[in-house]
Amino acid sequence: MVKKALTIAGSDSGGGAGIQADLKTFQELNVYGMSAITAITAQNTLGVQGVYALPLEAVIEQMNSIEADLRPDALKTGMLFNSELIEAVANNIREFNWGNVVIDPVMIAKGGAKLLQQEAINSLRETLIPLATVITPNIPEAEVITELSLHTIEARKKAAKVLHKLGADYVVVKGGHGEEEELVDLLFDGQSFVELKSTRISTRHTHGTGCTFAAAITAELAKGKTVEQAVKVAKDFIHAAIKDELGIGSGHGPTNHWAYRNAAVHS
Numbered sequence: 683m684v685k686k687a688l689t690i691a692g693s694d695s696g697g698g699a700g701i702q703a704d705l706k707t708f709q710e711l712n713v714y715g716m717s718a719i720t721a722i723t724a725q726n727t728l729g730v731q732g733v734y735a736l737p738l739e740a741v742i743e744q745m746n747s748i749e750a751d752l753r754p755d756a757l758k759t760g761m762l763f764n765s766e767l768i769e770a771v772a773n774n775i776r777e778f779n780w781g782n783v784v785i786d787p788v789m790i791a792k793g794g795a796k797l798l799q800q801e802a803i804n805s806l807r808e809t810l811i812p813l814a815t816v817i818t819p820n821i822p823e824a825e826v827i828t829e830l831s832l833h834t835i836e837a838r839k840k841a842a843k844v845l846h847k848l849g850a851d852y853v854v855v856k857g858g859h860g861e862e863e864e865l866v867d868l869l870f871d872g873q874s875f876v877e878l879k880s881t882r883i884s885t886r887h888t889h890g891t892g893c894t895f896a897a898a899i900t901a902e903l904a905k906g907k908t909v910e911q912a913v914k915v916a917k918d919f920i921h922a923a924i925k926d927e928l929g930i931g932s933g934h935g936p937t938n939h940w941a942y943r944n945a946a947v948h949s
């Protein structure tokens with residue numbers, strides 16, 4: 683049976699992050715990809731030139747159409763922009779009883795542009811996080827949600843516990859923004875931690891890494907993998923995508939979404 687995954691996120695005209703990164707990743711992992719677009723960004727590797735949130739009805743209607751005909755086996759959320767959108771998306775996920783929910787709490791683009799309004803943080807905490815099978819904050823996002831300062835692995839473990847208490851079944855605090863030479867993503871299931879370690883690749887081409895990582899988790903959950911299995915595949919997927927760089931654009935270039943497939947063929 684074909685497995686189906688849905689992304690509820692913003693469009694990145696540059697193709698490296700958002701909806702575009704998610705659909706490419708679903709496709710690479712042999713899962714049928716669907717989308718409900720929340721906002722359109724005019725964006726390239728140099729930054730975000732414009733943000734246009736879609737009307738609420740447009741987002742709700744996209745989700746309704748999917749529920750009526752193509753129920754997803756797993757879904758992820760990315761850029762949700764404001765509290766109205768967060769509340770509406772959360773309501774629909776709850777009403778449709780959609781499972782395998784991956785929340786990537788996107789806040790700021792690599793170039794510094796705001797992809798989530800400050801007023802939306804409470805909605806994120808109270809409405810969306812309780813629906814999460816997995817939440818995947820980077821360090822700055824985890825700092826905003828937990829109001830902790832996260833310079834050490836120990837502090838990040840504390841933050842993971844707070845995020846679990848807020849209602850996420852599993853928490854991945856990603857380590858890309860950390861200061862350690864070795865890169866550590868922390869997976870917490872409410873009881874114990876798994877440390878996913880990798881070398882830190884020296885590159886500026888990391889546009890869309892968070893989206894791609896969360897999309898790979900979503901695709902694997904759609905196939906029925908456990909969260910731990912899914913996160914391990916996602917870590918390998920994003921590592922290959924960063925390592926085998928495309929080198930396009932003059933700023934923070936996109937990752938290589940077909941690198942994992944090629945690595946799998948050649949290894």
Ligand SMILES: Nc1ncnc2c1ncn2[C@@H]1O[C@H](COP(=O)(O)OP(=O)(O)O)[C@@H](O)[C@H]1O
Nearest residue numbers: 820856857858859867881882883891892895920
């Ligand atoms: N320079 C890097 N080398 C290897 N892996 C990286 C690098 N930067 C990020 N990653 C991986 O990419 C994923 C996303 O990382 P992170 O930068 O923390 O989040 P975001 O892209 O949301 O800011 C994580 O799995 C992280 O380990």
Ligand SMILES: Cc1ncc(COP(=O)(O)O)c(N)n1
Nearest residue numbers: 692699700791890891892893
């Ligand atoms: C539409 C959209 N969604 C998300 C991101 C975050 O991307 P990154 O993974 O680089 O933080 C982005 N730049 N644009």
